[in-house]
Amino acid sequence: MDRDTRDGARWSGGRRRDFLKLTGATAGLAALAGCGGDDGESEYTRSEPIPEPTTYAAGDLYNIEEWRGTGPLIGERPDEYEGRSMLDLPDLRGELEVYLGGGEGGLYENLMKRIQNTYREFEVFIRKAPSSQLANTIVEETSAGQSPADIFWAIDAGSVGIVADNDATVSLPEPLTTVIPDTFHPTDEWVGTMGRARSIPYNTNEFDAEDIPDNILAFDSDDRFDDAMGWAPTYGAFQSFVTAMRLIEGESRTREWLNGVQELNIGTYDNELVVANRVASGELSSGFSNHYYSRLVREERPDAPLELAFTRNDAGALINCSGTEIIKGTGNETLAVDFLHHLLSIEAQEFLATRGYEYPLLPSVPPVGDLPTIDELNPPDFDLSRLSDVEPTLQLLRDTGAL
Amino acid sequence: MSAVDRLVAPFRRVTDDDRPAALTLLAGAIAAAVLSPLIWILLRVLQVDTSYAASILLRRTTVEILLTSLGLVGAVTAASILLGVPLAFLTVRTDLPLRRFWTIAVALPLVIPSYLGAFTFISAFGPSGQLADVLAPLGVDIPTIYGFWGTTLILTLYTYPYVFITTRASLLSFDQQLVEAARSLGISRWEAFKRVTLPQLLPGIASGGLLVALYALSDFGTPSLMRLDVFTRVIYVEYNAFGRETAALLSVQLLAITAVILAIESRVGNESDGAYVGTKSGGENGTTVSLGAWKLPALGFCATVVFLCLVVPLWILAHWLVRSPSQATRTGLEFQWIFAANSALVSLAAALACAVLAVPVAYLAATHRSKLAELIDRATYVGYAMPGIVLGLALVFFAVWYESSANALLGGDFAPTLYQALPLLIFAYVVRFLPQAVGATRSSVLRVDQSLSEAARSLGRSPVDAFREITLPLIAPGVIGGAALVFLTTMKELPATLLLHPTGFETLVTYIWSVREVGYYGSAAIPALALIVVSGLSMVVILSQETQ
Numbered sequence: 001m002d003r004d005t006r007d008g009a010r011w012s013g014g015r016r017r018d019f020l021k022l023t024g025a026t027a028g029l030a031a032l033a034g035c036g037g038d039d040g041e042s043e044y045t046r047s048e049p050i051p052e053p054t055t056y057a058a059g060d061l062y063n064i065e066e067w068r069g070t071g072p073l074i075g076e077r078p079d080e081y082e083g084r085s086m087l088d089l090p091d092l093r094g095e096l097e098v099y100l101g102g103g104e105g106g107l108y109e110n111l112m113k114r115i116q117n118t119y120r121e122f123e124v125f126i127r128k129a130p131s132s133q134l135a136n137t138i139v140e141e142t143s144a145g146q147s148p149a150d151i152f153w154a155i156d157a158g159s160v161g162i163v164a165d166n167d168a169t170v171s172l173p174e175p176l177t178t179v180i181p182d183t184f185h186p187t188d189e190w191v192g193t194m195g196r197a198r199s200i201p202y203n204t205n206e207f208d209a210e211d212i213p214d215n216i217l218a219f220d221s222d223d224r225f226d227d228a229m230g231w232a233p234t235y236g237a238f239q240s241f242v243t244a245m246r247l248i249e250g251e252s253r254t255r256e257w258l259n260g261v262q263e264l265n266i267g268t269y270d271n272e273l274v275v276a277n278r279v280a281s282g283e284l285s286s287g288f289s290n291h292y293y294s295r296l297v298r299e300e301r302p303d304a305p306l307e308l309a310f311t312r313n314d315a316g317a318l319i320n321c322s323g324t325e326i327i328k329g330t331g332n333e334t335l336a337v338d339f340l341h342h343l344l345s346i347e348a349q350e351f352l353a354t355r356g357y358e359y360p361l362l363p364s365v366p367p368v369g370d371l372p373t374i375d376e377l378n379p380p381d382f383d384l385s386r387l388s389d390v391e392p393t394l395q396l397l398r399d400t401g402a403l
Numbered sequence: 404m405s406a407v408d409r410l411v412a413p414f415r416r417v418t419d420d421d422r423p424a425a426l427t428l429l430a431g432a433i434a435a436a437v438l439s440p441l442i443w444i445l446l447r448v449l450q451v452d453t454s455y456a457a458s459i460l461l462r463r464t465t466v467e468i469l470l471t472s473l474g475l476v477g478a479v480t481a482a483s484i485l486l487g488v489p490l491a492f493l494t495v496r497t498d499l500p501l502r503r504f505w506t507i508a509v510a511l512p513l514v515i516p517s518y519l520g521a522f523t524f525i526s527a528f529g530p531s532g533q534l535a536d537v538l539a540p541l542g543v544d545i546p547t548i549y550g551f552w553g554t555t556l557i558l559t560l561y562t563y564p565y566v567f568i569t570t571r572a573s574l575l576s577f578d579q580q581l582v583e584a585a586r587s588l589g590i591s592r593w594e595a596f597k598r599v600t601l602p603q604l605l606p607g608i609a610s611g612g613l614l615v616a617l618y619a620l621s622d623f624g625t626p627s628l629m630r631l632d633v634f635t636r637v638i639y640v641e642y643n644a645f646g647r648e649t650a651a652l653l654s655v656q657l658l659a660i661t662a663v664i665l666a667i668e669s670r671v672g673n674e675s676d677g678a679y680v681g682t683k684s685g686g687e688n689g690t691t692v693s694l695g696a697w698k699l700p701a702l703g704f705c706a707t708v709v710f711l712c713l714v715v716p717l718w719i720l721a722h723w724l725v726r727s728p729s730q731a732t733r734t735g736l737e738f739q740w741i742f743a744a745n746s747a748l749v750s751l752a753a754a755l756a757c758a759v760l761a762v763p764v765a766y767l768a769a770t771h772r773s774k775l776a777e778l779i780d781r782a783t784y785v786g787y788a789m790p791g792i793v794l795g796l797a798l799v800f801f802a803v804w805y806e807s808s809a810n811a812l813l814g815g816d817f818a819p820t821l822y823q824a825l826p827l828l829i830f831a832y833v834v835r836f837l838p839q840a841v842g843a844t845r846s847s848v849l850r851v852d853q854s855l856s857e858a859a860r861s862l863g864r865s866p867v868d869a870f871r872e873i874t875l876p877l878i879a880p881g882v883i884g885g886a887a888l889v890f891l892t893t894m895k896e897l898p899a900t901l902l903l904h905p906t907g908f909e910t911l912v913t914y915i916w917s918v919r920e921v922g923y924y925g926s927a928a929i930p931a932l933a934l935i936v937v938s939g940l941s942m943v944v945i946l947s948q949e950t951q
Contacts, residue, residue, distance in 0.1 A: 106917070137796070139647075141799060141803045144804035148906075234630065390640075394644070
């Protein structure tokens with residue numbers, strides 16, 4: 001069987017391919033110029049330039065319907081995308097070792113396998129473990145010698161950030177990071193891949209959209225939420241949200257908020273899926289959860305009276321992201337960069353967006369269902385790398401009796 | 404048992420001067436190897452600024468954590484003895500109906516990883532859990548299972564079999580005629596118990612209690628799920644928050660507690676020094692205690708324990724299996740039976756390695772009761788109390804350091820691969836679980852009459868031949884029992900496995916971890932059941948070694 005199916009697609013591409021090659025060539029010069037400002041350690045070399053992002057009709061992408069997932073919630077997908085298509089990226093040839101922290105229940109792994117199967121001479125070895133544990137491992141490896149990992153891809157920005165802070169990464173070339181909004185690559189050491197938004201799930205029989213405050217700090221003193229809300233304080237994403245609140249609003253205001261919400265008899269649950277389920281069943285009228293849990297509820301009960309509200313410009317609207325980076329000393333830097341280009345290609349972002357419920361960070365790829373696009377959300381101005389500062393948060397949660 | 408025990412004699416004290424140098428060196432090298440990861444902890448601690456170290460060690464929360472950890476270890480050990488000793492007595496010395504069945508059933512909880520037990524308990528009895536919902540209309544209100552007492556309950560339910568198994572072994576090798584002899588000499592029943600029975604049972608109870616105590620100290624999963632701040636949980640939280648130095652400091656404290664526990668157990672174990680060991684086992688020699696009216700309460704006791712330890716988790720697992728939600732839009736890695744084979748393969752290798760390495764250490768400790776021999780024996784227990792993540796990161800550092808320096812020295816990529824290869828993973832298991840094999844082997848060596856191998860020597864056999872032809876066959880059941888114990892604990896080990904497994908080498912526990920983490924409980928049910936069945940087979944091996 002021919003594994004290089006992408007070549008097959010190219011053959012059927014005909015005239016379009018020639019056109020794309022033309023636009024790619026001019027864009028590539030700019031791309032090459034872009035990687036001149038590296039830190040000197042970089043071994044990134046490429047003769048064939050990376051094309052500039054451009055607009056593609058859906059039909060001009062690489063078999064987009066095969067990358068796209070199916071299901072009732074996916075709804076209409078766009079006819080046009082802006083970014084880079086896998087068709088116009090350099091071929092992958094060689095082997096890569098990827099440390100994968102978390103990974104959305106195998107979805108990230110499936111994407112990498114699928115990319116592997118697109119090329120005849122490319123193989124990716126995936127090592128899975130909790131993201132913080134892999135971050136510690138890489139730091140330990142680089143302090144002793146050379147990490148076997150070429151790439152680290154983790155579900156939370158904190159873990160990716162800590163590896164970069166420990167000087168264990170190489171800077172990414174500019175063409176790679178330009179397609180992703182700045183919020184999701186606060187440094188050149190790593191780049192975000194998919195986002196997870198904090199949200200307020202609410203029961204539509206209890207509230208209308210405009211009833212939900214757009215300020216997270218309003219929730220600790222609003223009697224309408226007395227005995228009606230749920231949270232999951234042991235959950236990592238919740239703790240990241242509190243970390244963000246602590247760093248944005250200050251420790252004393254956060255303490256006040258945590259106490260206030262508890263005085264409103266908020267219900268404690270093991271995880272945020274349970275919170276979303278209880279809101280859908282009417283047992284709770286609202287809660288705090290990551291956005292995708294309500295999608296999971298909808299998948300099982302399509303007509304559940306459940307909607308999401310988002311606060312504005314505060315910790316309640318935090319968008320955490322999965323991120324990826326290249327490990328210092330890798331012998332495969334060029335291949336690694338090309339691989340990351342594949343992860344940020346339109347096809348890969350469409351794959352992750354439609355088969356999971358995360359936000360694609362490539363702005364032209366919309367999230368599934370009736371979620372607002374990432375441009376319509378108002379996340380706080382906040383450096384996601386700082387989310388690794390969890391310990392004072394845990395202390396605060398314990399002090400206030402939330403944990 | 405009877406064949407062995409007809410040969411059993413009081414164990415001889417051998418003076419220090421006939422301690423063979425070669426054996427001591429070998430045992431010492433084994434102990435040094437399993438202690439080597441400690442060097443990494445010291446390296447990390449030395450990086451810590453002294454005033455910061457003092458502030459961490461003396462802060463209020465550290466003291467609280469210390470007290471909580473000590474309390475947990477004490478409570479779990481005491482509760483395990485209260486559960487394990489009566490169960491051992493019931494299944495060895497009484498006319499309990501279906502004794503064989505209960506023996507296996509009450510030993511089986513050991514094969515269930517305690518984190519899985521905790522997880523199923525939370526599903527059953529936690530806030531709006533499945534059993535709690537069933538019981539609520541009946542007016543049964545279940546108190547919160549989180550916190551100190553919940554953690555104590557779970558850890559006890561899944562570790563008391565250590566005490567059960569070691570106490571059974573003591574009871575089985577215990578000569579009831581000794582008590583009768585004592586009684587015939589006019590000693591009261593209580594005096595006879597205190598002076599004859601207790602000294603003989605105490606070492607067994609103590610060695611089981613030691614395994615329970617160190618397990619309770621080193622377990623992360625259960626306190627974490629039950630939300631109790633003990634050393635391991637805080638160490639993990641520190642690693643998650645990237646406070647590696649603080650984690651190393653806390654690990655040193657944890658190891659200090661380990662040393663204290665080992666010292667306490669040594670004293671209890673040594674109290675048996677003066678005990679007279681009988682020549683006849685008490686298992687089947689007709690001195691069975693008739694339960695009479697206590698038969699029903701005794702059965703109720705056994706049934707309650709089995710219900711809590713086995714029926715609840717299996718019921719929840721079955722429930723997950725039946726009610727697993729549709730996963731139409733997301734497909735993770737499918738379960739493959741090769742994962743079970745991988746688990747069994749590494750566990751078998753770890754069991755074999757531990758069996759081989761345990762023999763010199765245990766033989767030295769049992770036949771040459773010197774301070775050095777005892778120190779070597781105790782040293783092998785330290786790794787058992789080391790949290791998996793600490794051990795794992797230590798080995799990550801050493802393996803990468805070795806490969807980098809060896810390759811630099813040889814000027815190329817020539818050094819044999821160690822990092823993320825199976826031998827390193829198996830070594831990690833040996834560090835963690837060797838004491839289980841040492842303990843079982845040591846007690847079986849103690850039961851062997853040294854004059855037998857001396858007789859062989861006097862007939863012209865070399866020491867090695869005498870050991871191979873006489874001692875080894877006699878201690879084989881103990882060695883096999885210990886190896887089986889290592890096998891089943893390796894099957895359920897998670898943290899070190901996640902850190903050190905070869906890339907792409909998936910085992911049952913790593914698979915359970917990966918699906919459970921994202922809430923696919925249905926996908927966790929089959930591998931969890933496979934884990935329980937495979938480990939359950941090794942439990943049958945352990946119990947069958949008793950009666951040989």
